[in-house]
Amino acid sequence: MKGIRKSFPGVQALRGVDLDVHAGEVLALLGENGAGKSTLIKVLGGAHRADAGVLELDGEEVSFGSPQEARAAGIAVIHQEFNLVPGLTAAENIFLGQEATRAGFVARGEERRRAADLFYRLGVAIDLDVPCSQLTTAQQQLVEIARALARDTRIVVMDEPTAALTAGEVSRLFEIIRDLQSRGIAIIYISHRLDEIFALADRVVVLRDGRNVGTRLREGLERRELIEMMVGRELADEYPRRTTTPGPVRLVVSGLCRGRAVRDISFTVRSGEILAIAGLVGAGRTETLRLIFGADKRDAGEFVLDGRRLDIRSPRDAIAAGIGLLTEDRKLQGLVLGQSVRENFALPNLGPLSQFGFVDGRREREAFSRHVDHLRIKVPHQEERARNLSGGNQQKVVLAKWLERDCEVLFFDEPTRGIDVGARHEIYLLMNELAARGKAIVMVSSELPEVLGLADRILVMHEGRITGEIASGPTVTQEEIMRLAMA
């Protein structure tokens, strides 16, 4: 792959990336969240078409219009979310789309035999007759691998293959990967776990902001160097300075648990403080916020706000207690896209804006236009559907919802994701302003410069646990956070 470029509306995901992989090699692809890894493999796998750049396979230029074409050329991508039909058996899934047939009928016996043969080669035993939904995650992954092998694949891409596996399953997977390698299959391996990369990879490619930052052979490579390559950015002056010092403790969270995702999380937030929770995707940051907000059911955990114990069982309770949540995904969780921005704004505020159950339309419009002015939301009129706004303006509408509510505690989950630089800065200013007014703010962000630039204190999570707490200051480095995040 040479000079691959790809941009989406508002984001330039890849700005000229080169990647080469040899037969029988394990190439690790590394980078922060949003560095462009996923986009790159989607281009390779035919799910996206590159805006510019060349794909060559064995010296011949190729171009994939669909995942089917990429697969036919011998490239198999195993995504984090498996592409298995849950109701079909392992054998049926393996041959899905290329069924062995006899006179137009599926030759089930032949499929079973070939599937059994594949699993034998992989050295595993998987029941061929149960639907895939009943297999364990590791088994499902093996079905995906078997599916790749069934098609004479030459390049296998694995995206975070060990994210949901136990230690035993991981070592089994490694054996299989080495076995594939010995058969001359090239493997592109994406993982956040540095240990795995050191155990497996022949070569490491690091991406950042949609560009190559370097390629290293594993021999002689150091952990520190890798982390530096991944984060490598200088802290720019894009973060407005604040002078307020945090006041008394407002929110206390203790013993918060939910399954494997969130394990015994306790922390406090002070008045006027911005607390950041850092960590990798899947570390349990968003889950923590959602549990406090009552969006998911917690196994255990208590909350105290301003000395009062809170009994939160639903988002409605949390809102009543004075907590607001800006969700990670605006479109799926933050906005009713088909409704007007005014209606979206009013949704959590209908109680105060109405009398005897009737919405006071005039007060509603006035309240919203105050926020439109204050936040400088660009909308043609209040009846504009939320769908038609840009990301930044959508985020501002969501913000207006919670500002009108005058929440005491505000959770910002990835507040600047997909938002342009200008709007970003405005949101930073607003967070500072809220903190200055004595609110308690908790922010989850995958952008380390943002975390360092805004937060007073940083909690780092890894696999559902808090692995460290860092008081923010000029001496704190991104490397420090990454070390804790990858613990």
Place this chain on the structure above:
Amino acid sequence: MRSLLRRLASDYGMLAVLILLGIVFSGLTLEEQPATDDAAAKRVVQSIRRQVPGDARVLVAVRPTPEEGILAESLRRGIAAAGMEVADVVRGEPQAVRAALEKIVAAGGRVDAVAATERTGSWLVLTEMKEIFPALGAPLIFVPESYRWPTFLKRDNLLNIANQIAVIAIMAIGMTMVIITGGIDLSVGSLAALSAVTAARLIRDHAGGVEASTVGMVFACIAAIGLCGLLGGLSGALITLFDIPPFIVTLAMMLVASGLAYLASAGQSIYQIPESFIWLGRGSGLLGLPHAVVLMLLLYAAAHVLMSRTILGRYLYAVGGNREAARLSGVPVRRVLLLAYVVCGLLAGLGGVIMASQLKSGSPTYGTMYELYVIAAVVVGGTALSGGEGKILGTLIGAFIIAVIQNGMNLTNIESYTQKVVLGLVILAAVLVDRVRHR
């Protein structure tokens, strides 16, 4: 401003379709209509007075339609007021006219003039009266002037359309709410039958049958409607608490309610109901509007205010538009959904009671396939089955579109099988238009 207009047009675009249908059917049913008003009757009397000297004896002959009945009555009064004598008023078929004339001849009476209508005036018994009844001489036949007017647009026909769609339109209010939340309720037809049977049976067994008092009947109806609300609530509870798709739950409820209706009535029609029970379904009052139509209009007004001005209305749209975003904004999603199904059940029950009143009986066969017509009215009215979008008044328009198509095809003598095909195509077209609009 322009975008507001555009939004209005897209919200109520179906109104244009309704008007267009009205115009088409008006054109197709344009006919000579006899004038039946007082002024027309007066002019007939005047010309009799002018052309027949002395105290003329006049026979009035009209067909047995309500309109011509009114004409006959004005004629009778006009003739008497003009100092003439009414030989007889016949409201019926040619045979009835012949019988009346025979009676007059037998009694040795005379007829100097006949006040008829365009139609009756052309009956042989009157045009050939000279030959058939020589004893009467040759009475002149007087016919009120006629005018060209579409049968479709006649007041009686329009009221007829409104009255016939009232039940479906009322049930469609609840269905609109449910569909706006992103659900569906297939049980409304069966609930209506259950409600009709329950009300009829309560009146027969507990309120005194044909002797039942008004209070007794009211209580029976409230109980029947309440039962349907309860069953709607049960559907809603299953849907919200266990996350079962509404389609499945209400499909099951449709069978349960229908079965209960057959059990409660032993499969028979229950008709031991007082005559006064038809007040709701067939009676009319204010401005001559049928009670059922007035009730329908009131309910639509209330539902429109509910959906556009209240917190609950906002919540219904929000839940349908994006359930998760609504929940995270503090909307009590489960309570809102539950309420939608309760309201839908209650209104289905009310529809059943009105049907029982219209037909003065309760039978488990009522409301068969109504769920489909109700859903069709909602969909034709522009409400998206995916939820979050739609207007209550759109549903009223949708219901009227269906009624107008049916009525118009009846008036133009299109047989019922063809009607089904056309109705189906109209529903498809409505959904298609909706799709294209949202692209």
